[in-house]
Amino acid sequence: MIKIQQLWEKAKKRLSGTRLADCYAELKVQDKMHYDLKRLKHKDPEKGELKDLGVQEQLQYIMGKYNLGEHPDVKKLNLATKSDQFLNKDLKKLWKNAQYSGFTEEELKILEEEFHHHQKRLDEYDALRDELVRLEKTALNALENEDDLDTARQLYKQKNKETKIKHKQINEGFQSLEKRIYQDESHPHFTDFRVYQLYAMAKKTNMSPNELESFEEELKQFQRRIDKHETLKDMVRQSQSHFDKTVKDGKYPPKHTELEDKANVYDYKVKKYHDELHQRVDKLLFQHTEL
Structure with missing residues (x-):
């Protein structure tokens, strides 16, 4: 829905960290509710009108909760994550x-x-x-x-x-x-936005406690892959900085190019794993959210 997409674009400018990820999950649910409402209105206009008020109230609640109105309250804006x-x-x-x-x-x-x-x-x-x-x-x-x-x-x-x-x-x-x-070890500490966003979405599905715990373990594995990729990228930057002083015609030694190749492979693996996890939890979210 256009309205939901506009709110998400606004959220990306005003929110950060866990607030942004939680907002994304709630907007995903809201988007599905709008989609179902549109179908219901076409099938049963009278029933659709009755449901419409609840859907709009939920949308207003989300806008208020995450400060997504036309004129944001500066005091409530989330802290920058720089x-x-x-x-x-x-x-x-x-x-x-x-x-x-x-x-x-x-x-x-x-x-x-x-x-x-x-x-x-x-x-x-x-x-x-x-x-x-x-x-x-x-x-x-x-x-x-x-x-x-x-x-x-x-x-x-x-x-x-x-x-x-x-x-x-x-x-x-x-x-x-x-x-x-780190005082609250019961809370999963994900340091990458993509990982926490998946976790926020998973909490909105009908996963059982055991299934959610199992999914958290997968997310921790995903976080480790991301950390490994970040380490490799740092190594590539350091290597490039070192060889930039001596390299000629842009031809770096095999040691550097092999490191670059390894980082690129990890980049592909991270993106592929993220897509797989996102598609899976998105499907569960879609199945669970019904008017």
């Missing part, structure tokens, strides 16, 4: 996990502030390490002057102590963030 706002690789990955851990928007906003605070401490730590390197060079240059050398050593000792304290604070802070994000 993991690139964090420079540290581990922090970036942890923030991505936070997006799919069932936190409310308000909780995510508070968490984001804590993540920024942690990134600031990481920046301070990097600055201290740079200062240590500079002091080490100063000490080497002051070998002939005993007073200068003693001063440089004292400064180095002080900065080294500060660096160790900062490193300990960073580790403790990161562990604290991890503990908060």
Whole structure:
């Protein structure tokens, strides 16, 4: 339906993370209800009119729940999932996990502030390490002057102590963030939107608890394939960055091209597996949703 598609396009601009995936699942169900309503109106106009009110009320409920009206309430808009706002690789990955851990928007906003605070401490730590390197060079240059050398050593000792304290604070802070994000182990932690979207759709089907649990295991396997593909893509980027300095005429060595081929094969496998899972859960969703 055009209306549903328009709402989905709007949702992609206003929502993110689990909210966007859950909204997709509800709109899929709503789309099927509109389709069935159209058939019912053609077959039995009177009965169709009676059902129409309920379908429209459900649509209004979804629009209100996900803030999809014409004029969005800025206070209710979901938090952006720009993991690139964090420079540290581990922090970036942890923030991505936070997006799919069932936190409310308000909780995510508070968490984001804590993540920024942690990134600031990481920046301070990097600055201290740079200062240590500079002091080490100063000490080497002051070998002939005993007073200068003693001063440089004292400064180095002080900065080294500060660096160790900062490193300990960073580790403790990161562990604290991890503990908060992974506190609910009963919730499946999917870090890729495609995986959580499939999970959100599956919850709308008539799967039994055992079937849903089995499907979750398949989704975890799918998540592992995605993680492997992401690792391969990182390796390709690093390899290309390394060989770009020496490669001529765009001809990379076999070691690099083989890595590229492997990443491409995994890309195909991930897309194929996603299509298979999506078709299966989409079929179950279609069969289960009846007016």
